[in-house]
Amino acid sequence: MRRFITLPLLFLALLNYAAPAMAEPVVVVNARSSVTQLSQDEVVNIFLGRYRRFPGGGAATPIDQPEGNPLRAEFYRKLVNKDLDQINAYWSRLIFSGKTLPPKSAENAAEVLRLLSANPGGIAYIERNLLDSRFRIVMELR
Amino acid sequence: MKTTRDYSHMPVQSPACRPYQPLLNLHLLIKSAAGGLPLSSSLAVLCLAVLCLAVLCLTASSPLRADDNPSNAVKPAVSWHGFGTLGLTRTDNDNAEFVRDLSQPSGAGKSWTAKIDSLLGIQANIDFSPNTEAVVQVVSRFHADGSHDPELTWAFLRHDFSPDFSLRAGRLGTEFYMLGDSRLVGYSNLALRPPPDFYGSLVFSYIDGLDVSTTLPVAGGLLRGKLFGGLSPEDTPYGPGTTWNQHGSLLVGGYLDFLDGAWQVRLSHAQVRFNHEAPTDEFLRLLGDPLSGTPYLSLIPDMAIADHWARFSSLGVVYDQGPLNIQFMLNQIKQDSPAYSDSKAGYVQVAYRFRSVTPYLGISRSLTSREPLPNSIIPVPGLDSITESLVSQSYLDQHTYTLGGRWDVHKNMALKAQVDWVRGTPASLFLFKNPQPGWDGDMTVFSLALDFVF
Numbered sequence: 001m002r003r004f005i006t007l008p009l010l011f012l013a014l015l016n017y018a019a020p021a022m023a024e025p026v027v028v029v030n031a032r033s034s035v036t037q038l039s040q041d042e043v044v045n046i047f048l049g050r051y052r053r054f055p056g057g058g059a060a061t062p063i064d065q066p067e068g069n070p071l072r073a074e075f076y077r078k079l080v081n082k083d084l085d086q087i088n089a090y091w092s093r094l095i096f097s098g099k100t101l102p103p104k105s106a107e108n109a110a111e112v113l114r115l116l117s118a119n120p121g122g123i124a125y126i127e128r129n130l131l132d133s134r135f136r137i138v139m140e141l142r
Numbered sequence: 143m144k145t146t147r148d149y150s151h152m153p154v155q156s157p158a159c160r161p162y163q164p165l166l167n168l169h170l171l172i173k174s175a176a177g178g179l180p181l182s183s184s185l186a187v188l189c190l191a192v193l194c195l196a197v198l199c200l201t202a203s204s205p206l207r208a209d210d211n212p213s214n215a216v217k218p219a220v221s222w223h224g225f226g227t228l229g230l231t232r233t234d235n236d237n238a239e240f241v242r243d244l245s246q247p248s249g250a251g252k253s254w255t256a257k258i259d260s261l262l263g264i265q266a267n268i269d270f271s272p273n274t275e276a277v278v279q280v281v282s283r284f285h286a287d288g289s290h291d292p293e294l295t296w297a298f299l300r301h302d303f304s305p306d307f308s309l310r311a312g313r314l315g316t317e318f319y320m321l322g323d324s325r326l327v328g329y330s331n332l333a334l335r336p337p338p339d340f341y342g343s344l345v346f347s348y349i350d351g352l353d354v355s356t357t358l359p360v361a362g363g364l365l366r367g368k369l370f371g372g373l374s375p376e377d378t379p380y381g382p383g384t385t386w387n388q389h390g391s392l393l394v395g396g397y398l399d400f401l402d403g404a405w406q407v408r409l410s411h412a413q414v415r416f417n418h419e420a421p422t423d424e425f426l427r428l429l430g431d432p433l434s435g436t437p438y439l440s441l442i443p444d445m446a447i448a449d450h451w452a453r454f455s456s457l458g459v460v461y462d463q464g465p466l467n468i469q470f471m472l473n474q475i476k477q478d479s480p481a482y483s484d485s486k487a488g489y490v491q492v493a494y495r496f497r498s499v500t501p502y503l504g505i506s507r508s509l510t511s512r513e514p515l516p517n518s519i520i521p522v523p524g525l526d527s528i529t530e531s532l533v534s535q536s537y538l539d540q541h542t543y544t545l546g547g548r549w550d551v552h553k554n555m556a557l558k559a560q561v562d563w564v565r566g567t568p569a570s571l572f573l574f575k576n577p578q579p580g581w582d583g584d585m586t587v588f589s590l591a592l593d594f595v596f
Contacts, residue, residue, distance in 0.1 A: 004249040016506040023530055041403060051357050051364050051400060059305045081464030083549040085498065092554075092595045093330035096265060097315055097323040098296050109427070 015020065025075040027139035029113040033058070040137045045079060046123055054121075059068035062103035063115050063124040068136045071109070075125045078141040215564060219269040227328040229259025229591040237581040238574035242335050243342045247288045247379035249575045250587070257284040259335055259591050260327060265296070273302045276312075281326060286377045286385055295326075311352040316370065316393060318344055318412045319473060320458030326591035328455050330546055332467060332502050334560040337489045337590070339506035339542050340471055342573045344454075345378045346414065349393050363402030370395055372415070381425035382576065390417035395454070404463035415455045420447055420481065422532065432528055441525055444516030445532070450479035465495035469503075482536045483510035485572075491544070498551070503545035510537050510572070538573065540566025555594045562587040 027043055029035050035054045038046075045051040046060045054060050064073040067084075076087050091102045106112040109130070116122040117134045131137065183541040233240050233251040239249030242258050252256050261283035279296035298312030315323030322344065326335045351372015358365045371394040377385040395412025422438045422445075439446055456473035472488040489506035515533060518525050546560030566583035574581070 019287065045364065050366075051359065065308075083495075084555075085497070085553070087557075088554060088595070090328050092225065092327055093321075093324040095223055095267075096279070096327045096330065096595075098279070098298065098300065098310065101267075102274075 003015050013130055023126050025071050025078070025123050025141055026128045026131065026137050027141065028116065028135040029122065029138050030116055030120045030129065030140050031053075031134050031136045033136070035138055036136070038123075040139065041081065041137050043123075047103060049094060049102065052100075060123050061119055061121050063112055063119075063122055064103040064105045065125065066106055066108055069109060071125065071127060075141065086132065149481075164561065171527075173287045202547045207440050212501050221267045221269070223265045223267065224263060225265075225327045225329055225593075225595045226262040227259050227593050228256070229298050229328075229589060230254045230256055231587065231589045233588070234586040235581075235584070236285045236578075237319040238316055238571075238577040238585065239581045240340070240396060240574070240585060240587050241338070242378065243338060243344060244573070245285050245345045245347070245376075247286060247382075247385075247575065258508070259328070259589065260284070263295070263326065271524050275300045281309040283326065286379050306357040307354070308356075309352065309354050313348055313350050313375070314353055314372065315348050316346050316395070316412065317368065317397065317410070318346065318395065318454050319410065319456045320397075320406075320408045320460070320471060321469075327552070327555070327595070328558070329556055329595045330589060332493045332500055333491060333504065333544065334546055337491070337504060337528040337542065338573050339508040339538075339540065340473060340489045341449065341486045342508075343475065343485065343487075346376060346391075346393060347387070348376070349373060351393070360400075361402075363400055363405075366401065368397055370412075371422070374417075379422050379575075381428055383428070384421045384424045387418045388416070389413060392417070404461055406458075406460040406462070408458040409456075411453070413451050416447050416479075418448055426528070432524060433522075438528070441520065441522055442516060442518040442529060445479070445481050445529065447479040447481045450477070451480075452477050452482070465500075467491075467493045467495075480513060480516050481533065483512065483533060483538075485510040485536075485538055486521055487538075493548075498549060500548040500550075502546050502548070504542075504545075504546075506544070508538045508540055508570075508573070510539065512537070534569065534571065536572045537569050538566075538571075540564055540570040546589075554596060555592065558589075558591045558593065560587075560589045560591075562589075 002006060002011065012080050027090060028039065033054070034056055035058075038055070047062045052060045052062070065075070073084050088109055094100050094104070104115070106115060109126070113130065113134075116124045123138070125141075126135070177453040223523065231240065232252060232254045233250055234252065236251045239251055240258070241249035241309050246258070261281060263279060265279040268278075268524060270276070276299045276542045277296050277302055278294070278300065280292045281295045282290050282292045286432065294313060296313055296315060298310045298314050300308055300310045317323045319341065321343065322329070325341055327423055328334070349370070349371060349372030353370035355368040357365065371392075374388040374391040374393055376388045378387040378388055392415040393412065395410065397408050397410030399408045416453055419439065426433060433441070453476045455471060456471060458469070458471040461468040469489070469491045473486065475485045485508060487506065487508040488587060489504060491502055491504035493502035515526070515529050538543050541564075543565070544560060544565045549557045551557050564583075564587065568581055568583045570576050570583045571581070574585075577587040
């Protein structure tokens, strides 16, 4: 009987242990922005450069996490189910045909927060635990 | 080098042509400024013109920039980018040469060659403000004159008047078909090269002109439109050792895109008005001068192609969901001149990504229609068969089956292998070079490529 309890507990413990490694990005805007919620398609349009406006009409400036940050890979995997190679190939098409440029890539996670807090039209994805009153969640990624 | 007189006969009375008038003037200015100078100088003049435009645009947009980060306004930020392919290609048939597209004057036979797909492109993006950017791109590849001499492919200024309205002016990529302006960037494409059945007859890569594009949210998706117009600065290979001067050919077109989630649907139309006759007489001289020097068009003026339009219409559908990518495209090319056959083409390509490896399968088809040939004004023995053989150079009736794989070996680097089985009739000649009497229309093409961006 005890075994039946121990095993699931052990499993749960492992899950818990794994949890901090699993990045959990949330999509946030500057709290001064009037945007309260965005659909997944709207976030895709902004980050993939298809249409960089918020539903109210304001210009949207996306900010990417730095290349090495696992949060970046996790964000694009959850957003469009693509890995970073696919995202790079997508942007190389647009860069070399002289169209839209990719989102500005921050130097580090702290710069993402700094850029976003300085830009009322900014939009970024950050670790949920870095959320504070300067930012507002507009989309949860599942 | 041509003079301004070359364009003086170009009619500009039709309303459709009027918007391009300033553009035409710009082109003339560049041409006359560069008259008599070598090609590289005329390119330098073009770059200069783009920079002048940049300065003009900057001054015009400075009030807009007042809200932006002032540090950007002081010094333009330059970023460098590059793309390239190292490719190897061979076929199983020496009776015709395989080319990537008709911009290549000769192609691959039974021994491995690197000239089909290998290329290198360097691009500089110069940001004058968050909304204004100049882009200059130079590409070295095996092209019309048989050399790898670098070509100035892009040299334009882009200004985003708003996040959804942009204007570009200068030397620009043309988008006759979906993905058409990135067909040299192997890394951005899944397959090793764009299907020749579909893209192979497209010899126009860029124009000196302008384009405008806009995007609107519609019915839960996005509607995107673009219009472009300008003059060609390119040459096209014609017969062996002869090129068809396309300088000054007028290209106009546009498309409508609908994007919704994983779907992208595009309807596009573009047309070209040829500015010069094809070098038919030069070509006939190479074939033993059957008309003894009499200009071919003086006997059969209906075969003229200068001042005639070619019209390209296409439908493209892409479904791109996570690891799955499906492309489906159809096109139709209508030629006002009987010198070239009308044609239709289509392809389907399905790819699925497993971790870093993406196998893909494709099938493509191209077919021309045969129309009655024009009559000569005076009967000349053998002329009809000359006309027949000239028109038959553009005949197509073939399928291609493609199997390949892309392996993303490293960040910004992909290795590809591909086999194409071309199955056509012996008369299907258009997309091959130097066909021999033994050509039966069937060819297997083996290709390897390393694509990279930096």
